[in-house]
Amino acid sequence: MKLAYSARLDHKSGEIVFCAVVKSVLDADGKQVAAWSSLMPAALQGDAVKEIEVTWDLREGELRPKPSLQDQNIGLGELLNGRANPSALFDLPNSRRGQLHAFLYPTETQFRKQGESWLFVLAAGKRSAFYPNKKAPEPVDAFIIRTLRAGHQDLISRAPATSVLSTKSIALLGTGAVGAPLAIELARNGVGELKLLDADVVEPGNTIRWPIGSSAWGRTKTQALADFIAREYPATNVSCVNHALGTFVPQTGFGDFAALDETLAFVDLVIDGTASFGTTSLIQDQARSRSLPLVALYASPSVASGVVALYMPNEGCPVCLEWAWEDGTSGISPPPGMFAEAELIQPPGCAERTFSGTFFDLQELSLQAMRVVAGFFAGGFPQSSSVVYTLAFEDQDGIRVPAWHKNSLPPHSQCSCRK
Structure with a gap:
């Protein structure tokens, strides 16, 4: 999938503020199955906005609502597949690099109505942290990015x-x-x-x-x-x-x-x-x-x-x-x-x-x-x-x-x- 994103450093907390819109989703054959057709939100307009391509996986089991990787049984090994893909890394504030991965999973989208939703996992750290074979690798922090629905039917x-x-x-x-x-x-x-x-x-x-x-x-x-x-x-x-x-x-x-x-x-x-x-x-x-x-x-x-x-x-x-x-x-x-x-x-x-x-x-x-x-x-x-x-x-x-x-x-x- 292709995303438009912006990332900035919150100087009060020292945390990274990450905001993105999914511009398009491709299936395994490279065919577009969904696309953002409206103007970008105000937070994603201007020269600071960049685009990245993100891989995604289909998960058969429903994910739990708690926002932590441990609760979802998703480890960094699964996220990074053992080694970072250099082409998937992108710049983050404070001299950090990031890699984003998406999971599509079944869930109850409305009362007694099944559907699908997305989970986005962001791994962030120094560039060397994404190469675990090196001696004394630096730590990678992982975050679940809150997903908001903004399709026509959602609105x-x-x-x-x-x-x-x-x-x-x-x-x-x-x-x-x-x-x-x-x-x-x-x-x-x-x-x-x-x-x-x-x-x-x-x-x-x-x-x-x-x-x-x-x-x-x-x-x-x-x-x-x-x-x-x-x-x-x-x-x-x-x-x-x-x-x-x-x-x-x-x-x-x-x-x-x-x-x-x-x-x-x-x-x-x-x-x-x-x-x-x-x-x-x-x-x-x-x-x-x-x-x-x-x-x-x-x-x-x-x-x-x-x-x-x-x-x-x-x-x-x-x-x-x-x-x-x-x-x-x-x-x-x-x-x-x-x-x-x-x-x-x-x-x-x-x-x-x-x-x-x-x-x-x-x-x-x-x-x-x-x-x-x-x-x-x-x-x-x-x-x-x-x-x-x-x-x-x-x-x-x-x-x-x-x-x-x-x-x-x-x-x-x-x-x-x-x-």
Whole structure:
């Protein structure tokens, strides 16, 4: 098998810290039977990472759980086969050399379910220690390296309801206080591809209600999110379009339609986190023309309430929702404070007014949108119905408690979407 590894010396304990990923496994005939297909974890990125080839053996007996060589009945003679293979030795910190060997063994991987797992044994010492025929050989220290499972099934096994997301591509437009945490939730739950569109930059004042802190200051929100997701959730493929909807670049001819063409190409669902009715209408038109479902989420100016809506093609649209609020049809009422523009604030240095509210309240919208997306792909919605979830915070002994109300949204008779 082939491994990518890094090794460093912990100066407090004097111990070697060894970290590796199995990149590929070959059978006895040299045929590849498994391979790592994702990006490398953050600890295994950079110039210090090296690659080695490691031999492995199949053991018929189940190994014991105690992490010591003596408990496993594996001696150094078995590990080193009597003499080190010079080509298998690799450098370790503190002028030491190492040799790694792997054992595949049967074990109970789940309750009453048999499977296989790996045991990795690292022998470390001075170079001369690996040649026992020499007089007074130096000692070899042997360690069992803890093995962690990171295959696709291992990552989704704790949340099987979201496993369907791994094959889906989602476009997220708007990566502010409600869009950014949703982007991270989508990646955390294993979405296969995520396309981000925004042009805003993270300001220090943003981070009180943005999911990444000072490391993102001065960076575009899309790129800060893309780098974070690539580092922490490498199974998700992220791409960015740096564009502010409503703008046009005459030098390149790049405007809204070009940006949306790039962002919406080959996706399964669109999410609007822009919290702007003008851009929502544009996004809805473009999603509908491509027969794509749209999820929109936004808060009231004081975050006293909010909306998460799933708009299906040829069903109720954002304008239909405005009509429903206006005449009370479909039993849908405007969220409390939705039109209280006096509650908007304009922080110093900010070109536009924004809502006032806390991140922990805004996250209610992001998490509900995540539930809607997961439920949609799991088949939890009638495919022909638009749905509106209305959030209102209720005061219970001085604590704001979220309450959600669900309504179907049919096309409104006064809306042009029916024509």
